[in-house]
Amino acid sequence: MKPAAPGWAVVTALGVSLILGWGTGYFLPGVLGVAMERDLGLPAGASFLIVAIQLGLAGLLAPRVGRLIDRRGPRAVMVAGSLFYAAGLAMLAASPGAVMALLACLVLGIAAAMTLSEASNAALATLGADGARKRIAALAAISGLAAAVAWPALAWAEAHWGWRVAVLGAAASHLLVALPLHATLVPRGSRERAPRGPAPRLSPRLRWLSAALTVQVLVGSSLLANMVAVVEALGMDRGSAIFWASLAGPAQVAARLFDFVGGARLRAMTLASIALLAMPASILLPLIGHVLAPGLGAAVTVPVFVLCYGLASGVMSVMRPATLIELHGTDGYATVAGKVMAPVTFAMAVAPVMFAPLLLNTGADVALPIIAAICFGGFLMLRRAARGL
Incomplete structure (x- = not known):
C-alpha cells in the first residue's frame, strides 16, 4: 500500500x-x-x-x-x-x-x-x-x-x-x-467505520450547535450576497458601495490566516462565540453611529461595519468544522457532520433570496436590526451548545 x-x-x-x-x-x-x-x-x-x-x-x-x-x-x-x-x-x-x-x-x-x-x-x-x-x-x-x-x-x-x-x-x-x-492525494480513509442502518441521532449539544451554525450562515449568506445593496442602502453611492463591499472578501481571508497563525490559542467554541457576538454588533454599528454621532456619516461607519463583519464571518468559516471536532472528535466525523451541516448548507442556498426582498421593502433601518437579532439568537444557541466545556 x-x-x-x-x-x-x-x-x-x-x-x-x-x-x-x-x-x-x-x-x-x-x-x-x-x-x-x-x-x-x-x-x-x-x-x-x-x-x-x-x-x-x-x-x-x-x-x-x-x-x-x-x-x-x-x-x-x-x-x-x-x-x-x-x-x-x-x-x-x-x-x-x-x-x-x-x-x-x-x-x-x-x-x-x-x-x-x-x-x-x-x-x-x-x-x-x-x-x-x-x-x-x-x-x-x-x-x-x-x-x-x-x-x-x-x-x-x-x-x-x-x-x-x-x-x-x-x-x-x-x-x-x-x-x-x-x-x-485525498486520504482513502478507513472503510466500514460507519455502521449500516439508520444514522445515529445527534446529541442535544450537537443539535444546538447545528441550529447556531444554521442561523449564522443564514445571516452571513444574506449579507455577503447582498453587501453592495446593503452599503448603498446605508447611504453610499454605487461606486463607493462596490469598493467597500468588495473588501469583505479579503477581510474573511485575513481572519482565516489569523486563525492559522495564532488563533488556536483559544478554544474553537470560545472564538466562535466571540465572532458570533461581533457579527450583530457590527451589523448595528452604522445605525447606532448615525444616531449617536450623525456627523461621522456613512463614510466612517460603513467601512468599519464591512471590515468587522468580514473578519467575524471569516472566523466562523473556520469555526464551523472546528467546533464540531471540538465537541465530537474526528472519529466518524463525516456521518455526524452530514447531519449537523445539512441545514447549514440549505440555509446558504436560500438566504440571499430571502434577504433581498426584505431589504428592498423595508430598508436598512428595519432589515439590519432584524437580522442582527436573529444572529444574536444564534450566539445564545452556541453558548447553550458550549455548556459543560
Missing part, C-alpha cells in the same frame, strides 16, 4: 479542488449569468437558481454523503464528485433550454455534496485531531481565492469563445486537475 500523502499536500490538493468547485459552481453565474440567460431564454436573474439548486440539493444529500464517506473513504467519494462536476458542467454547456439546464443543476448539486467544504473537511478529519484546526484554517484561506481565480478566467474565456466554451473549460478543469488530485 502506498504511504499516505503528507498533511499539507492534502490541504493543498483540497484547496485547489475547492477553488475549482466553488469557482465553477457557486461563482459561475456572477460572470456568465447574463449570457446564459439570454442564450437559454431565461428571465433575468434566473441563472442564480444554479446556486440555489446546487446548495439546496447538497444540503439534502449531506447526511447520506457523510455516511458514504465514513464507509467508503473520502477519496472514492470525491473522485466520483469530480466526475459529476464534469458531467454537470458539460450538460450545462450543451443545454438548448431551461429543462436540460435544470437537469445539469441537479447533477451539479450531487457533485457539490461530494466535493465541497463538508466533504473536504471530512477528508481532513481522517488525518486526526492533532493539527486539525490549522489544516482547516489553511484550507479555508486557500478556498477563499475561488472568486479571484474563477471570475477572471471565466470572463476571459467568455470574451474569446462564448459562455458555452467557458463552461466546457470549467468541466475540463475537474477532469484534468481536480480528479487527479482527488485520486492521488
Whole structure:
C-alpha cells in the first residue's frame, strides 16, 4: 500500500479542488449569468437558481454523503464528485433550454455534496485531531481565492469563445486537475467505520450547535450576497458601495490566516462565540453611529461595519468544522457532520433570496436590526451548545 500523502499536500490538493468547485459552481453565474440567460431564454436573474439548486440539493444529500464517506473513504467519494462536476458542467454547456439546464443543476448539486467544504473537511478529519484546526484554517484561506481565480478566467474565456466554451473549460478543469488530485492525494480513509442502518441521532449539544451554525450562515449568506445593496442602502453611492463591499472578501481571508497563525490559542467554541457576538454588533454599528454621532456619516461607519463583519464571518468559516471536532472528535466525523451541516448548507442556498426582498421593502433601518437579532439568537444557541466545556 502506498504511504499516505503528507498533511499539507492534502490541504493543498483540497484547496485547489475547492477553488475549482466553488469557482465553477457557486461563482459561475456572477460572470456568465447574463449570457446564459439570454442564450437559454431565461428571465433575468434566473441563472442564480444554479446556486440555489446546487446548495439546496447538497444540503439534502449531506447526511447520506457523510455516511458514504465514513464507509467508503473520502477519496472514492470525491473522485466520483469530480466526475459529476464534469458531467454537470458539460450538460450545462450543451443545454438548448431551461429543462436540460435544470437537469445539469441537479447533477451539479450531487457533485457539490461530494466535493465541497463538508466533504473536504471530512477528508481532513481522517488525518486526526492533532493539527486539525490549522489544516482547516489553511484550507479555508486557500478556498477563499475561488472568486479571484474563477471570475477572471471565466470572463476571459467568455470574451474569446462564448459562455458555452467557458463552461466546457470549467468541466475540463475537474477532469484534468481536480480528479487527479482527488485520486492521488485525498486520504482513502478507513472503510466500514460507519455502521449500516439508520444514522445515529445527534446529541442535544450537537443539535444546538447545528441550529447556531444554521442561523449564522443564514445571516452571513444574506449579507455577503447582498453587501453592495446593503452599503448603498446605508447611504453610499454605487461606486463607493462596490469598493467597500468588495473588501469583505479579503477581510474573511485575513481572519482565516489569523486563525492559522495564532488563533488556536483559544478554544474553537470560545472564538466562535466571540465572532458570533461581533457579527450583530457590527451589523448595528452604522445605525447606532448615525444616531449617536450623525456627523461621522456613512463614510466612517460603513467601512468599519464591512471590515468587522468580514473578519467575524471569516472566523466562523473556520469555526464551523472546528467546533464540531471540538465537541465530537474526528472519529466518524463525516456521518455526524452530514447531519449537523445539512441545514447549514440549505440555509446558504436560500438566504440571499430571502434577504433581498426584505431589504428592498423595508430598508436598512428595519432589515439590519432584524437580522442582527436573529444572529444574536444564534450566539445564545452556541453558548447553550458550549455548556459543560
